Amino acid sequence: MSVNYVGLALVLNCGSSSVKYQVVDTTQDEPLASGLIERVTHHGDAIRAIISQLSEPGSGVDLERLTVVGHRVLHGGEEFSGPTVVNDSVEKHIAMLSPLGPLHIPANLAGISSARAAFPHLPHVAVFDTAFHATLPEAAYTYAIDRRVAHEHGVRRYGFHGTSHSYVSRETARLMDRPIEDVSMIVLHLGNGASACAIQGGRSVDTSMGLTPLEGLVMGTRSGDIDPAVTLHLARTAGMTIDEVDALLNRQSGMLGLTGYSDMRDVRSAADSGSRDAQVGLEVYCRRIRGYVGQYFAQLGALDAITFTAGVGENDDAVRLSSLSGLEALGIVMDPERNSGRKKQATLVSADDSAVQVWVVPTNEEREIALQSIAAVS
Numbered sequence: 001m002s003v004n005y006v007g008l009a010l011v012l013n014c015g016s017s018s019v020k021y022q023v024v025d026t027t028q029d030e031p032l033a034s035g036l037i038e039r040v041t042h043h044g045d046a047i048r049a050i051i052s053q054l055s056e057p058g059s060g061v062d063l064e065r066l067t068v069v070g071h072r073v074l075h076g077g078e079e080f081s082g083p084t085v086v087n088d089s090v091e092k093h094i095a096m097l098s099p100l101g102p103l104h105i106p107a108n109l110a111g112i113s114s115a116r117a118a119f120p121h122l123p124h125v126a127v128f129d130t131a132f133h134a135t136l137p138e139a140a141y142t143y144a145i146d147r148r149v150a151h152e153h154g155v156r157r158y159g160f161h162g163t164s165h166s167y168v169s170r171e172t173a174r175l176m177d178r179p180i181e182d183v184s185m186i187v188l189h190l191g192n193g194a195s196a197c198a199i200q201g202g203r204s205v206d207t208s209m210g211l212t213p214l215e216g217l218v219m220g221t222r223s224g225d226i227d228p229a230v231t232l233h234l235a236r237t238a239g240m241t242i243d244e245v246d247a248l249l250n251r252q253s254g255m256l257g258l259t260g261y262s263d264m265r266d267v268r269s270a271a272d273s274g275s276r277d278a279q280v281g282l283e284v285y286c287r288r289i290r291g292y293v294g295q296y297f298a299q300l301g302a303l304d305a306i307t308f309t310a311g312v313g314e315n316d317d318a319v320r321l322s323s324l325s326g327l328e329a330l331g332i333v334m335d336p337e338r339n340s341g342r343k344k345q346a347t348l349v350s351a352d353d354s355a356v357q358v359w360v361v362p363t364n365e366e367r368e369i370a371l372q373s374i375a376a377v378s
């Protein structure tokens with residue numbers, strides 16, 4: 001996406017319990033305003049609070065100058081594969097995708113409708129987490145289940161965190177001073193949710209999240225990959241309902257289930273104080289990442305870069321080091337000194353003799369949503 005478009009965007013990232021926002025002027029590197037409202041119960045209230053904050057004199061923002069409102073939307077299904085200007089019919093289509101994102105989509109929609117009510121004269125653009133993965137080859141998005149059932153119910157891999165993978169991959173190529181068309185890389189987005197993405201020439205060719213953001217890496221509260229028969233076993237032998245299994249895998253698993261903590265800072269300090277559960281939890285977490293790196297290296301056939309991003313990827317040096325340990329035979333050699341510490345800025349963390357460059361690049365989903373929203377209405 002070109003950054004040549006000029007405009008002023010309010011970006012809303014409405015999660016299940018939080019609203020993140022930024023006001024982005026594309027001519028400036030830093031947002032004019034940004035913030036996070038946590039423990040949100042009514043998204044309408046949160047958005048009205050944000051607007052009244054931004055309306056205060058001295059907020060640094062002139063709301064009259066806004067050109068667009070950009071919204072993060074979790075799932076675009078097969079319907080939406082690019083940034084989409086919202087109207088009533090688009091809202092309805094997004095609502096129909098709610099079963100694929102019961103935590104995220106109702107929140108996304110509440111944000112869209114309150115913001116449309118507050119700014120009825122502005123265009124609103126939905127930017128989908130799934131859109132960047134519209135380029136997945138058929139063999140990468142197809143699950144090996146009965147074709148008719150899959151087709152009838154839209155069962156396929158979609159992939160998520162697309163705005164992050166898109167932004168971070170472009171930044172990595174720029175930092176390497178190479179045209180993105182020539183670069184093969186793996187982006188590891190390790191936040192609360194976590195996903196890996198194999199990117200060839202700027203296009204997503206494989207990713208670890210699937211029909212929903214449950215598959216793949218170990219996350220804060222989500223299991224990632226398990227034998228699908230675990231769900232059947234729990235239903236049949238433990239008598240758990242579908243909703244109970246859903247809550248178990250989405251909210252009570254991952255690092256929380258393994259260690260009692262979903263936040264990596266807490267897991268880390270528990271491990272440092274000798275908790276065996278926390279130590280094993282970290283091994284499970286890093287081993288899964290290492291496995292995806294090997295798998296995507298094999299699928300790509302060549303690898304120029306690996307990039308860590310998001311809360312854990314940017315801040316936890318031990319996770320970075322341990323995830324890529326033992327991969328020297330693949331040409332992946334970390335430099336422990338470069339890697340050490342939290343990274344607020346893009347940093348090369350591999351050794352000079354590493355065939356594969358390893359980077360930490362802070363993600364900026366809100367800026368990417370702003371750029372895509374402005375481009376969509378320009």
Ligand SMILES: Nc1ncnc2c1ncn2[C@@H]1O[C@H](COP(=O)(O)OP(=O)(O)O)[C@@H](O)[C@H]1O
Pocket residue numbers: 190191192193220262263264265310311312315316342
């Ligand atoms: N200093 C740190 N060390 C280790 N992990 C951290 C640190 N700071 C943040 N994190 C991790 O980052 C996670 C949040 O990542 P983030 O990308 O903000 O996620 P999300 O956007 O999904 O809320 C937290 O749950 C925490 O585990």
Ligand SMILES: CC(=O)OP(=O)(O)O
Pocket residue numbers: 015074129160161191192193194213
């Ligand atoms: C898609 C997804 O998992 O999003 P988040 O990391 O914000 O939970």
Ligand SMILES: [Mg+2]
Pocket residue numbers: 191192193310
């Ligand atoms: Mg996130």
